[in-house]
Amino acid sequence: MTGTVPDIRDLLGMRTPAAWALVTAYALTCVVLAAYAAPDAESIWPLALAAAVCVTAAVALVAVPGDPMPLGPSIAMASTGLVSCGLVLSVVPVPMSDLSPLWTVGLSKIIFSFMCVRGRVGLAWLGLVLMIATAMTWSGQSERFGFAVLAINAAPVLMGTVFAYTIRPVIRSIYALREQSTQRIAAEAAASAMIEERDAQLDRLDELARPLLERIASGSQLDDAELLECLLLEARLRDTLRAPMLHDPALVEEVTAARRRGVEVVLLDDHGMDGAEPAVRERVQGAVADELVAVADGSVTVRVLPPGRAAMVSVLVSGDTVRRAEFGPDGHRRKGPVGSSA
Template sequence: MTEYSAGDVRDLVGMRTTAARVIVGLYAVVCVIVAVFGAREAATLWPFVPAVLVCCLAAYALIVVPGDPLPWSATIPLIAVGAMSCALVFAALPVPPPEGVALWWPMGMSTMIFTFMCVRGRTLAAWIGVLALIATSIGWAQITGQGAGHGLAISITNAAPVLMSTFFAWTLRPLARSIYLLRETSLQRSAEEAAAAAALAERDAQLARLDALARPLLERIASGEGLGPEERRAGVLLEAHLRDGLRAPVLQTAPVVEAVADARGRGVDVVMLDDHGMDTVPEPERDRIRQEIVSELRSVASGSVTVRVLPPGRRALVTILVRDDSVRRIELGHRATG
């Protein structure tokens, strides 16, 4: 069978739900009841206990083992469920065996396992299990002198439910693939729409911010009146501030922006650059580095300061180059090496 990576068919048929666990519990109860009734005619009782356990554990495995198709580590033991449970029960029955539940319950309970193996994507394995069940019945009938035909007659009918589940699986599983592909496409489209909406919201926020910062000065320039020294100075500072937002967005927090503005107000030439070395750094570490940048900016009274977020893979995350009375280079956020 084809392996589907788009999703697990258990989700489509509700095999992960509480209801599925309840049904498995009911299956176990029925298995115990029919085994108790069948054991009344048995020569010995102990084989019925492992036969019931085999069927119940198989049913539980069908709903809890992940993967689609069912992994081979679980499939191979399930193949043997029919042959094993039938062999245990047949060994305890007298010859000729009694008619009714004592004879057919291990076959019927095993066949239910095989039908759901088809749903879990192991149709061929299910049919191998059915053939093993039939072969066990034929062998037991032949050994006990009932004839191989009798063994075939009492077991062959169990192939009918597996045949129906085979056609069901051939219909369901391609449909499941289509459903999961459609769901992935829908989720991808939703993610793209959310990303586009977030980008539009960020653009609107940036436009509003730019409008608030630049409109007064632009209107003053558009008026045709000459700008005074203070207004020219304000324009230069505004241009530097907007440039920082483009060149070093990771450093655009209120404390850093305020410290940069204060430094430029003192006449310090501040340049900020971001080569994305902090993109994957946890926020607490980012805040610590920003606080150190603020401290350095506040300590400089003249000259120039260049703050650079280094590219990924460097020994440090950020460097600060200070030129005043001397030249100093500070490294922040050292990465672990070795």
């Protein structure tokens, strides 16, 4: 196979409880067959080890992520038949009176079949050939016997090969189409959100600016109060663009009130609060509003600091005296010496 596809285990349900139930049934089969062959064996531990090899391969087949399956685990699984068959034949009498000692051959071909499904066709066939060669050489049976065993056990692996070369390309196309669909939906959602935000901004601008614009368009002379409202509106619109994280209704009200008192208020946002929790933002915005309430003249600079600073927001009040307050990432006012806002 060429190229890669997303993990085929998702499509085949290999992460589901049903898959693990099949692995459990496979493991029980290994144990039963090993126990059945035990009375004729010279030693028990090679049979137990052969069963453990087959069970480990089955678990890895389901549990190992990636598609195609990573090369290291694939090579290990390809040796399942060779190792398990060799272990069993090393302790059973040969030549064999029946085929029961070759139980690992039937169990290993299941591993090889699913290796094909998971994209390791070449290694699966290599494992099958090595297993049959081991069985023919060690069991002392005829070449006709070896060919018969090969033909019987190659059929499931051949089915897995057909699946690999016919179905896997289709799966690649399915995943590609699904990815394109996901990207298109995400792009449409982002565009929709952008349009909604633009409409909301236009509605807000219409609400704020239309009365003054109509007054200006009428050609009448603006009085001092109306000129002040124009200046306040311009400053408010500038704050919306320059400090979006500080655009809270209660805070905006206090900023406007301070400017009406003649206080110069500058709001800056260097994005240090973009990732903050809503509760933290509300805490900071409320604290900044409280700071503005206490200022009667002079200037106030409120700055959301860049990300990664010890402080998240600073408030510098300049007038008859100069004071500075800082608020940490938790939204609480920091105690002790404060740093520079640069």
